[in-house]
Amino acid sequence: METPQPSPSRMTPFSGHPIVVAVVPHEPELVALTAASWSQAAGGVPVYFAYVDPTRFTVEEHADGTVRHADIDPDAVDDSWLERQEQIEASLTHVLGDSGISWEFRYLAGRPxxxxxxxxxxxxxxxxxxxxxxxxPGARLREVVEGSIAVQLSHHQHRPVLVVPLSVVDWQTPLWR
Known part of the structure; x- marks a missing residue:
């Protein structure tokens, strides 16, 4: 069976369709604000913010995009994910404030x-x-070992991936300083 490839017939119009946004704890607000801006530009489409916890695995996927997940260690009793979920939701509520966009949060597990x-x-x-x-420290090594989520997404599904820069290189400054 051949894998379906991106094509005009598989495009999902921006207008009327939601946006999925990957978030991580303590991430700069720029990612959420960029998604809110795109939502407003697309006519106020809903935004689904999602954190993917690599220390947990998906037990069951549901039709609405939620998942039932469990700790990788079956003997562990670690509910720290609940605290992480609350922290991320509180941060999003603070950042989005009165933006007027409709949003939901999903706590996911496994491979981002x-x-x-x-x-x-x-x-x-x-x-x-x-x-x-x-x-x-270690960001470059982690990217080499784990790979870029944006690149992985762009190679494994047909939707456009918008990458928000969180750190840039100043090309005006000589690299040899």
Missing amino acids: DRALTHLARAVDAAAIVVGTRAPG
């Missing part, structure tokens, strides 16, 4: 590219928004 693709299919999203990896 797969989980975000499932959510995008479930809600018939027009696009997926992700931020670049935040700078810091």
Whole structure:
């Protein structure tokens, strides 16, 4: 069986279709604000913010994009994910304030590219928004080892991926300083 490829027949119009947005704890507000701006530009489409927890695995996927998940260690009793979920939702509520956009949050598990693709299919999203990896010690190594989620998404599903830069190189400054 041949894998379906991107084509005009598989495009989802921006108008009237939601946007899926990958978020992580303590991420700069620029990702959420960019998604809110795109939502407003597309006529106020809903936005589905999602955090994918790589320390958990998906037990069951539901038609609305939610999942039932469990800890990778079956003997662990770790409910820290509930606290993480509350923290992310509180942060989004603070950042989005009176933006007027309709949004929901999904706590997902497993591989980020797969989980975000499932959510995008479930809600018939027009696009997926992700931020670049935040700078810091080990960020480059993590990207080499784990890969870029934006690149993985662009190779494993047909929706456009909007990448929000969170750190840029100043091309005006010589690299040899």
